[in-house]
Amino acid sequence: MSTACDTETRWSEAEFRQSLHALEALYWDRHPFHERLHNGRLDKDELRLWVANRWYYQRCLPQKDAAIIANCPLPEVRREWLPRIVYHDGADGSPGGAEKWLHLAEAVGLERAEVVSERLVLPGVRFAVDAYLDFARRRPWLEAVASGLTELFSPGLLSYRLGRMRQHYPWIAEEGFAYFTARIDMVEAEGRSLLDLVVRHAETRAQQQACVDALAFKCDVLSAVLDALDYHTEAGDGRAVR
Amino acid sequence: MSTACDTETRWSEAEFRQSLHALEALYWDRHPFHERLHNGRLDKDELRLWVANRWYYQRCLPQKDAAIIANCPLPEVRREWLPRIVYHDGADGSPGGAEKWLHLAEAVGLERAEVVSERLVLPGVRFAVDAYLDFARRRPWLEAVASGLTELFSPGLLSYRLGRMRQHYPWIAEEGFAYFTARIDMVEAEGRSLLDLVVRHAETRAQQQACVDALAFKCDVLSAVLDALDYHTEAGDGRAVR
Numbered sequence: 372m373s374t375a376c377d378t379e380t381r382w383s384e385a386e387f388r389q390s391l392h393a394l395e396a397l398y399w400d401r402h403p404f405h406e407r408l409h410n411g412r413l414d415k416d417e418l419r420l421w422v423a424n425r426w427y428y429q430r431c432l433p434q435k436d437a438a439i440i441a442n443c444p445l446p447e448v449r450r451e452w453l454p455r456i457v458y459h460d461g462a463d464g465s466p467g468g469a470e471k472w473l474h475l476a477e478a479v480g481l482e483r484a485e486v487v488s489e490r491l492v493l494p495g496v497r498f499a500v501d502a503y504l505d506f507a508r509r510r511p512w513l514e515a516v517a518s519g520l521t522e523l524f525s526p527g528l529l530s531y532r533l534g535r536m537r538q539h540y541p542w543i544a545e546e547g548f549a550y551f552t553a554r555i556d557m558v559e560a561e562g563r564s565l566l567d568l569v570v571r572h573a574e575t576r577a578q579q580q581a582c583v584d585a586l587a588f589k590c591d592v593l594s595a596v597l598d599a600l601d602y603h604t605e606a607g608d609g610r611a612v613r
Numbered sequence: 614m615s616t617a618c619d620t621e622t623r624w625s626e627a628e629f630r631q632s633l634h635a636l637e638a639l640y641w642d643r644h645p646f647h648e649r650l651h652n653g654r655l656d657k658d659e660l661r662l663w664v665a666n667r668w669y670y671q672r673c674l675p676q677k678d679a680a681i682i683a684n685c686p687l688p689e690v691r692r693e694w695l696p697r698i699v700y701h702d703g704a705d706g707s708p709g710g711a712e713k714w715l716h717l718a719e720a721v722g723l724e725r726a727e728v729v730s731e732r733l734v735l736p737g738v739r740f741a742v743d744a745y746l747d748f749a750r751r752r753p754w755l756e757a758v759a760s761g762l763t764e765l766f767s768p769g770l771l772s773y774r775l776g777r778m779r780q781h782y783p784w785i786a787e788e789g790f791a792y793f794t795a796r797i798d799m800v801e802a803e804g805r806s807l808l809d810l811v812v813r814h815a816e817t818r819a820q821q822q823a824c825v826d827a828l829a830f831k832c833d834v835l836s837a838v839l840d841a842l843d844y845h846t847e848a849g850d851g852r853a854v855r
Binding site: 498501602 | 739740743833837
C-alpha cells in the first residue's frame with residue numbers, strides 16, 4: 372500500500388491487485404442477514420422478502436452494464452462487456468439471470484407479478500441499488516467496471532449458499548436454484564477477466580485508487596441492502612416487517 | 614379519496630389536502646431511533662453519530678432546493694423558493710441552517726472537520742439522502758416541491774425534541790440548539806405556504822397523485838436514514854457500530 376510520500380506513484384500490478392483483494396473484508400458474505408439465511412434461521416416470509424428485494428438488484432444489473440457501455444469509448448471493452456447484458460436479459464427465448472431469479476421467487480412461493488411489481492422492495496434496498504445504477508451512469512466506465520470486482524469474492528459464497536440452502540430449505544424445488552448453478556459455473560472466470568481488464572486500463576495511481584474506492588463503494592451498496600433486510604425482519608425486537 | 618371509476622377526476626382542494634395530510638402516518642416522528650433519542654436512551658457516541666449523519670442530510674438541502682429552481686420555468690415560484698437556499702447556506706456572514714447544525718455538532722463534542730469530512734456518514738444514510746437529491750434533480754419541480762411537505766408534520770416534532778433534548782442531554786450547551794429554535798420559529802408558516810403552492814399548481818389528478826407519491830417517497834427517505842442509524846447503533850444485539 373502507499374505511504375504519504377508516494378501518493379502519485381503508480382502501484383505495481385501486484386500492489387494494485389493486493390489493494391483490491393484486501394477489500395474482501397468489506398464483502399457481504401458474513402453479514403448477519405446472510406448468516407441467518409445460511410444457517411436456516413429465516414422463516415418463509417423472511418426468505419421471500421430476501422428474494423423479492425434481491426430481485427430489485429438483479430433487475431438493475433443489465434441497465435448498470437448498459438450504462439458502462441454507454442460511457443466507454445473503447446470498442447474492444449464495449450464488445451467484451453456486451454455479453455453481460457445478454458447474460459441478465461437472456462436472448463432468443465433462452466432465460467437470462469433475471470428470469471432465473473424469478474424462478475427462484477416462484478420456488479419460494481412468491482407470485483411472479485408481486486415480485487415484478489416491486490411492492491416488497493424496502494426503501495433502503497431501493498436507495499442502495501439506485502445508488503449503484505447512478506454510479507455506473509455518472510462515473511468513468513473504468514470505475515463502474517471496477518465496482519463489479521465483488522465477483523472476485525463471490526465464488527466461494529455462491530457454492531456455500533447453494534449447499535446450505537439445499538440443506539436448510541429442502542422444500543425449495545431444485546429448479547429454483549438455476550440462478551446459482553449457472554452463476555457458479557462462470558463467475559470465477561468472469562471475475563478473473565474482469566480483474567485483468569481493470570489492471571490493464573488503470574494507468575495512473577489516481578485511477579488505481581478510484582478503482583479501489585469503487586469496489587469499496589460497491590461493498591457498501593451490498594451491505595446496505597442486507598442492513599435494510601436485517602433491520603426489517605429481525606425477530607424478537609418488535610420491529611418485524613414494518 | 615378516489616375510487617377506481619374516477620381516477621382521472623381531479624380531487625377537490627379539500628380531498629387533495631386530506632390525501633397529503635394522511636401521509637403523516639408515514640412520518641418519522643415516532644421511529645424507534647427517534648424514540649431512543651427523545652427518551653434519553655442514546656449514549657454520547659450514538660448521539661454524535663446521529664448529528665454527524667443528519668449533517669449529510671442538512672448539507673444536501675441547498676443543492677436540493679437549487680435543483681428545484683433549476684427545473685422550474687415559473688419566475689414567481691423561483692423567487693418564492695430562492696430564500697430556502699439562503700436559509701441553509703446563510704448570507705453576508707450570518708450563519709445559515711447548515712452552519713447552525715455544525716454548532717450542534719460541536720456542542721455534542723464532535724470536531725467540525727470530522728463532520729464535514731463525512732467519515733461518519735453511514736452508507737445507508739448516504740444512499741437515502743442521495744436519492745432525495747436525485748429526485749429533485751430528475752423529477753418535475755412540483756413533485757420535488759411536494760416532497761418537502763414533511764414540513765407539515767414537523768412543527769410538533771421540533772418543539773417536542775427540543776424539550777426532550779434539554780431534559781435528557783443537559784450537558785449540551787444551549788447555543789447548540791440554535792438550529793432547532795430558529796427552525797421552530799418559521800417551519801409552521803413555511804409549511805402552510807408550501808402546501809398552498811402545491812395545491813395551486815397541481816392542476817390534474819395525475820399531478821395531485823404525483824405530489825402524494827412524492828411526499829410518501831420523502832417519508833421513505835427520512836425513515837431509511839433512521840433505519841440505518843438504528844441498525845448500526847442498537848445495543849445488545851452484537852451489531853453496535855460496525
